[in-house]
Amino acid sequence: MESIKNYFENIPGWHRSLILACGLMLFYLLEYIIPYITFSYKKLRHAGINIFFTVTTAIVNFALAFLIVWSCDFVTDKKFGLLNIAALPLWAFILFGLLLLDLISAWLIHYLQHKIKWMWKFHIIHHADTYVDATTANRHHPGESVFRLSFTVLAVFITGAPVWLVMIYQSLSALLAQFNHANITLPKRLDHILSWIIVSPNMHKVHHHYVQPYTDSNYANIFSIWDRIFGTFRMLGKDQLVYGIDTHMNPGEHSNVKKLLSIPFQPYRVPAGSKFQNNIKE
Numbered sequence: 001m002e003s004i005k006n007y008f009e010n011i012p013g014w015h016r017s018l019i020l021a022c023g024l025m026l027f028y029l030l031e032y033i034i035p036y037i038t039f040s041y042k043k044l045r046h047a048g049i050n051i052f053f054t055v056t057t058a059i060v061n062f063a064l065a066f067l068i069v070w071s072c073d074f075v076t077d078k079k080f081g082l083l084n085i086a087a088l089p090l091w092a093f094i095l096f097g098l099l100l101l102d103l104i105s106a107w108l109i110h111y112l113q114h115k116i117k118w119m120w121k122f123h124i125i126h127h128a129d130t131y132v133d134a135t136t137a138n139r140h141h142p143g144e145s146v147f148r149l150s151f152t153v154l155a156v157f158i159t160g161a162p163v164w165l166v167m168i169y170q171s172l173s174a175l176l177a178q179f180n181h182a183n184i185t186l187p188k189r190l191d192h193i194l195s196w197i198i199v200s201p202n203m204h205k206v207h208h209h210y211v212q213p214y215t216d217s218n219y220a221n222i223f224s225i226w227d228r229i230f231g232t233f234r235m236l237g238k239d240q241l242v243y244g245i246d247t248h249m250n251p252g253e254h255s256n257v258k259k260l261l262s263i264p265f266q267p268y269r270v271p272a273g274s275k276f277q278n279n280i281k282e
Contacts, residue, residue: 001090001091002090004094005090005094005164008167008171009162009163009164009167011167016167016170019174019175020174020175023175023179024135024178027134027178027179027182028047028133028134028135028182030184031133031182031183031184034184035184035185036183036184036201036202036205036238037183037238039131039133039183041131043133046133046135046255047133047135049139049255049260050129050136050138050139051135051138052257053125053138053139053140053141053260054135054139056140056141056142056145057140057142057145059142060145060146060149061145064146064149067149068149068152068153068156068166069163071153071156071157072156072162072163072166073163075156075157075159075160075161075162076160076162076163079160080157080160081156081157081158081159081160082100082158082159083097083100083159083160083161084160093165094165097159097161097169098165098168098169098172098223099223100155100159100161101159101161101165101166102169102173102220102221102222102223103155104154104158104159105148105151105152105154105155105169106148106173106220106221107219107221107227107230108151109147109151110219110221111219111230111232113144113147114215114219117268118264119144119147121263121264121265121268122143122144122147123140123141123144124245124248124263124264125139125141125144125260125261125263126139126140126144127208127215127244127245127248128244128245128248128253128260128263129208129243129254130243130244130249130251130254131183131243132181132183132205132208132243133181133182133183134178134181134182135181136208137177137178137180137181138174138177138178141260141261141263141264142261143264152166152170172222173221176198176199176221176222177221179201180198180199180201180203180204180221181201182201186200186202188202191203195224196224197223197224197225198223198224199218199220199221199222199223200224202235202238203218203233203235204218205236205238205241206218206234206235206236206241207219208241209236209240209241209242209243210242210243210244210245210246210249211242211246211271212271213234214234214236215271216232217232217233218232219232246271246272247270247271248263
């Protein structure tokens with residue numbers, strides 16, 4: 001554990017990029033070998049759109065990374081946050097820290113984006129993908145990237161996480177996002193077992209079904225426990241899945257970078273799911 005801490009305390013930026021790139025390449029290749037759904041689409045063209053948003057996410061994160069570093073330095077210096085209330089063994093510090101970071105900077109912000117109208121309009125870009133695969137994991141509007149980074153900073157203040165723990169969390173988060181979005185088939189029993197601990201591919205695919213209430217479920221990124229605790233866990237068979245979001249099923253919109261970027265600034269479209277329509281807030 002100490003060696004892991006030391007590594008992430010001083011991890012070079014290019015190591016983090018390499019982790020992201022290697023994970024993407026691995027799952028992208030596995031999609032050819034063990035596909036979950038056989039798509040008839042231009043895979044490289046689809047990847048190009050999503051990689052564009054991967055680059056914009058990287059730019060936002062790089063530009064605002066100083067906020068995370070500053071907040072980590074602050075809580076470490078002041079011994080501020082839940083993780084600093086009592087002395088914990090290193091393994092427990094890492095485990096509880098990752099759980100709390102995942103709850104606040106992944107589950108909570110994701111949940112809010114589905115419940116607050118103006119935030120949802122930015123999040124639509126992620127859901128508008130009708131061919132969910134490993135590249136979809138990083139398909140986020142630049143505005144959404146700002147939301148997520150802001151909640152990471154919030155999570156640091158609440159937890160008191162040092163920078164090395166945030167680096168572990170962000171690396172795991174990127175890999176798990178690629179894993180649970182990847183268009184790969186796992187043995188059904190294995191996927192079921194995994195879904196009790198982490199977000200498995202079959203579990204997260206339900207979140208990308210095109211209508212509510214399934215779109216409004218399975219918000220977690222790393223640990224599936226949060227959806228089970230808060231009652232947002234759902235499962236759906238592969239034969240029932242339809243990817244996308246019902247308000248933006250036109251390929252001219254969901255497969256065009258310029259139009260995707262403009263979606264948050266367009267008039268709001270009411271989804272077919274009445275539950276979503278009734279619960280969403282301005």
